[in-house]
Amino acid sequence: MKIIKVTLPDHSYNVEIESGILSCTGQLVSSVWDERKIALVSDSNVAPLYQQKVSDALISVGFTVHNYQFPAGEASKSLEVLADLTRELAADGFTRDDGVIALGGGVTGDLAGFLAATYMRGISLIQMPTSLLAQVDSSVGGKTAVDLDTTKNIIGAFYQPDLVIIDPETLTTLDRRDLVEGYGEIVKEAALTDGKLWELVKEIESPSAILENAEELSRLSIQYKADVVMGDEKEGGLRQVLNFGHTIGHAIEALADGDLRHGEVVSVGMVAITRIFEEKGLTQAGVTEKLINRLDAVGLPVSSPLLESSDIFDKIKNDKKNHTGHLNLVYLHQIGGPAIKSIPSEEIRDFLNIKALQS
Structure with a gap:
């Protein structure tokens, strides 16, 4: 055990x-x-x-x-x-x-x-x-x-x-979609931590491989999350990195009205935010493609037409993680290098750039 x-x-x-x-x-x-x-x-x-x-x-x-x-x-x-x-x-x-x-x-x-x-x-x-x-x-x-x-x-x-x-x-007993949805969160934590979890994720090329490695994927993912929670139980600082992919992801989830699962929108959100920060030179070149490869390997979505919705920025601005008029965006300098950039809510549309979201 x-x-x-x-x-x-x-x-x-x-x-x-x-x-x-x-x-x-x-x-x-x-x-x-x-x-x-x-x-x-x-x-x-x-x-x-x-x-x-x-x-x-x-x-x-x-x-x-x-x-x-x-x-x-x-x-x-x-x-x-x-x-x-x-x-x-x-x-x-x-x-x-x-x-x-x-x-x-x-x-x-x-x-x-x-x-x-x-x-x-x-x-x-x-x-x-x-x-x-x-x-x-x-x-x-x-x-x-x-x-x-x-x-x-x-x-x-x-x-x-x-x-x-x-x-x-x-x-x-899970159907394929439910199993794969959970893997979106594993890729998220692997990208945040690098190390053994990222190395294992690089070997997963199909949903069946998720099942074959489920115990070790769970152990490594949970250990990382436990370490973060022990360092910041109430999300006052470090624990915010676990929101990687969630700000855009939650906006898509709200617009999808039940048609997309949580792990699926986190997958789309991770790719969208990484692409934006990579284009701004704040994320190492090639990180977006690395994420896409790992997510696409098991059939997780990496984009959504809902990124083109005129309502997406209202959903992003009203995210419950909005702090005193600022939104903390979690991104990656590189795989294993999470960071947080605080953006005033009224500037979020210009910073994210709707064209970048729709790429």
């Missing part, structure tokens, strides 16, 4: 990674929690696959488990669904001594995580991500949130779990 320790000033936890680990859920959870009532939250796609198996494992070691399910999809990451789940926990008598386990992809992790953060001002949380995107990104670091209208993650909290359990075998 591979164990990554996340040590923060007020809270520490382990990320445990191993194929087949879902069958050990009872023992793993009982190592961090005493007997209590558990809300096992999953969506309509994941619940039929794993919820009963995990529930049985928890019950076998003495936990009382209530299974909750919500409709799969980003639309469920809402205040309405959050309220429904809160009502269900209240009706079933959950108290501050109980806990929530988020079993599923990124939507489940964000939604159930925010449920744990807000129910009775906070109850215990464990993350059990079943998608590649959730395993390498959203399950680690404590970000929880719901969307409001078309704005992603605008209502949320930093709320760290007590444990993260990752079973790479769950990736075998």
Whole structure:
């Protein structure tokens, strides 16, 4: 078993990674929690696959488990669904001594995580991500949130779990698009860190190769993210580099209205921002092409017609990462050399240059 320790000033936890680990859920959870009532939250796609198996494992070691399910999809990451789940926990008598386990992809992790953060001002949380995107990104670091209208993650909290359990075998039930989407975040972290992760990413030439190397890709990605989070838990400085590709990516995601996945828009966003900074001479020549090669190898999109939308700059300016009238743009000097450039919001259109975005 591979164990990554996340040590923060007020809270520490382990990320445990191993194929087949879902069958050990009872023992793993009982190592961090005493007997209590558990809300096992999953969506309509994941619940039929794993919820009963995990529930049985928890019950076998003495936990009382209530299974909750919500409709799969980003639309469920809402205040309405959050309220429904809160009502269900209240009706079933959950108290501050109980806990929530988020079993599923990124939507489940964000939604159930925010449920744990807000129910009775906070109850215990464990993350059990079943998608590649959730395993390498959203399950680690404590970000929880719901969307409001078309704005992603605008209502949320930093709320760290007590444990993260990752079973790479769950990736075998993903369709090709869902698997490849998560790989977009892996390429992002590889480009930020260089080293072993970038070297491994350079060897991935197909979706099947992602599955073959899933455990090591997850371990290296999560270790990098954990190191960043331990250095900057609340995104006051260093952690902002993890937003590479996200400012433009989130704008495209909002305009796509559900037609593009998060990892796909991050892929497009990374290429767009790198091309712009390379044309300005702030990024080493050839970096854009290196990114395109790694993303295109598995079928991730590297451009989008939505870059031509007249609304894209309004979405970019209104990004929740706008700080006191400035937008911090994360870019690369070179592979493994992230940097941040702060641009006044009113200058963002001229700086990014719509022609450059449409290249």
